[in-house]
Amino acid sequence: MAFISSYNMSYFIFFLMLSSFLLSPSFASTTTICPFESIYQFGDSISDVGNLIREGPAGARSYAARYPYGETFFGRATGRCSNGLLMIDYFALALRLPFLNPYLGGPNMAFDHGANFAVAGSTALPPSFFMERNIHVPSTDNHLKVQLNWFHAHLNSTCQTSADCRKRLQRALVFMGEIGGNDYNYAFFQGKPIDEIRTYVPHVVREITDAVREVIQAGAIRIVVPGNFPIGCIPIYLTSFPSSDPRSYDDMQCLGGLNEFAMFHNDYLQGALEQLRQEYPHAVIIYGDYYTAFQSVIRRAPSLGFERTSLMKACCGIGGPYNYDGSRMCGSPGVPVCPNPDQHIHWDGVHLTQGAYRHMADWLLNDLLPRKVQCVW
Numbered sequence: 584m585a586f587i588s589s590y591n592m593s594y595f596i597f598f599l600m601l602s603s604f605l606l607s608p609s610f611a612s613t614t615t616i617c618p619f620e621s622i623y624q625f626g627d628s629i630s631d632v633g634n635l636i637r638e639g640p641a642g643a644r645s646y647a648a649r650y651p652y653g654e655t656f657f658g659r660a661t662g663r664c665s666n667g668l669l670m671i672d673y674f675a676l677a678l679r680l681p682f683l684n685p686y687l688g689g690p691n692m693a694f695d696h697g698a699n700f701a702v703a704g705s706t707a708l709p710p711s712f713f714m715e716r717n718i719h720v721p722s723t724d725n726h727l728k729v730q731l732n733w734f735h736a737h738l739n740s741t742c743q744t745s746a747d748c749r750k751r752l753q754r755a756l757v758f759m760g761e762i763g764g765n766d767y768n769y770a771f772f773q774g775k776p777i778d779e780i781r782t783y784v785p786h787v788v789r790e791i792t793d794a795v796r797e798v799i800q801a802g803a804i805r806i807v808v809p810g811n812f813p814i815g816c817i818p819i820y821l822t823s824f825p826s827s828d829p830r831s832y833d834d835m836q837c838l839g840g841l842n843e844f845a846m847f848h849n850d851y852l853q854g855a856l857e858q859l860r861q862e863y864p865h866a867v868i869i870y871g872d873y874y875t876a877f878q879s880v881i882r883r884a885p886s887l888g889f890e891r892t893s894l895m896k897a898c899c900g901i902g903g904p905y906n907y908d909g910s911r912m913c914g915s916p917g918v919p920v921c922p923n924p925d926q927h928i929h930w931d932g933v934h935l936t937q938g939a940y941r942h943m944a945d946w947l948l949n950d951l952l953p954r955k956v957q958c959v960w
Contacts, residue, residue: 622697624697625727627706627765629760633688652664697755704765708786759806763790777840813874818905822904881928888925893926
C-alpha cells in the first residue's frame with residue numbers, strides 16, 4: 584500500500600513538472616495543429632514499452648524486467664530500457680494521447696489510441712540473413728516483419744471494415760523505427776569488419792522501406808522513419824573499440840569511424856525515402872533525424888543540466904572510463920546506479936536516460952511538427 588501511494592505521488596509530481604514542458608510554444612503548437620488520434624510504433628529497445636518482457640521466459644529474465652529500470656518515473660521496471668520515459672512516451676504526451684501499451688500486453692490493455700509493436704533487441708532483417716553470415720541474434724525473433732504481422736492482426740481485431748481501418752490510419756502517426764541498429768550491433772560485437780557490415784546497409788534499408796510501403800498500403804499517410812544514432816558516442820562502442828590514436832575521436836570524444844558508418848546508413852535511408860515519396864505522393868514520409876537530435880543534446884549538455892564530467896559515462900554501470908562492463912550490466916547484482924540520473928545522458932551504456940530522451944524528443948518535435956508532418960486537416 585505504501586508503494587502504491589509513493590508511486591502515485593511521484594507520478595503526480597512528475598506531471599506537474601512536465602506541464603511547463605508541454606505548454607512551451609513548440610509543444611503548444613504541436614497539440615493544437617496536429618490532432619492525431621493514435622500512434623503506431625515499430626522498432627527496438629529505443630521504443631519498446633514492455634513487449635520483450637512479455638514474449639517468453641527469456642524476456643521476463645531480461646535486464647529491462649528488473650529494477651533499477653523504470654526507477655525515476657514508474658518506480659518499477661516496465662520493460663522500457665531506461666530509468667523512465669522514452670521518446671515515444673514524450674511524443675504521445677505532446678500529442679495529448681495516452682502512453683502506448685505494448686501489443687503483447689494482452690486483452691486487458693487499451694489500444695484505442697494506437698499500439699506499440701517495438702521489441703527490444705529486434706532487427707529489421709529476418710533471422711535467415713544473420714544465420715547465413717554466422718551472426719547470432721540473442722534477444723528476440725520478433726523482427727520487423729513479425730511486428731508488421733502484429734500490426735495487421737491488431738487492425739483486423741479492432742476495425743469493423745477495411746474502410747474503417749483506412750480512416751483510422753489517416754488520423755494516425757506511424758513511427759517506423761528506429762529499427763536496424765541491432766542489425767549492425769550484433770555484427771560489430773561479433774567481430775565482423777566494418778567494410779563487410781557496410782554491405783548490410785542496402786538490405787536493412789530495403790526492409791525498412793518495404794515496411795513503410797506496407798503501412799501506406801494499409802492506409803497510413805503520415806510516417807516518421809528515424810535514422811540511426813551516432814553510435815561512436817555510445818559507451819558500449821567506446822568501451823568495445825578503444826583507440827590509442829587521438830585522431831580516432833572527434834571533438835566530442837566520440838569514435839569518428841563509427842559515426843561515419845551511422846551517417847552512411849542514414850544517408851542511404853534518406854535516399855530510399857525520397858524514392859518512396861515519388862512512389863506515394865499522397866503520403867507524408869518524414870526522416871526522423873535521431874543522429875542530429877542526439878548530437879544536439881551532447882553539444883548543449885551543460886546548459887541542459889547534464890554533468891560535463893560524465894557525458895560519455897553510464898549512470899547505471901561499473902568499471903572502465905565509461906562506467907560500462909558488458910559482463911556486469913545494469914540490473915546485475917552489485918552494479919550501482921548514480922544518485923543523479925537526470926544529470927546523465929547515458930543510462931546503462933547502451934540506452935539513454937529519461938532526461939536525454941526528453942531533450943531529444945523536444946528537438947525532434949520542433950523539427951518534425953507541424954511543418955514536415957503537414958498535419959493540418
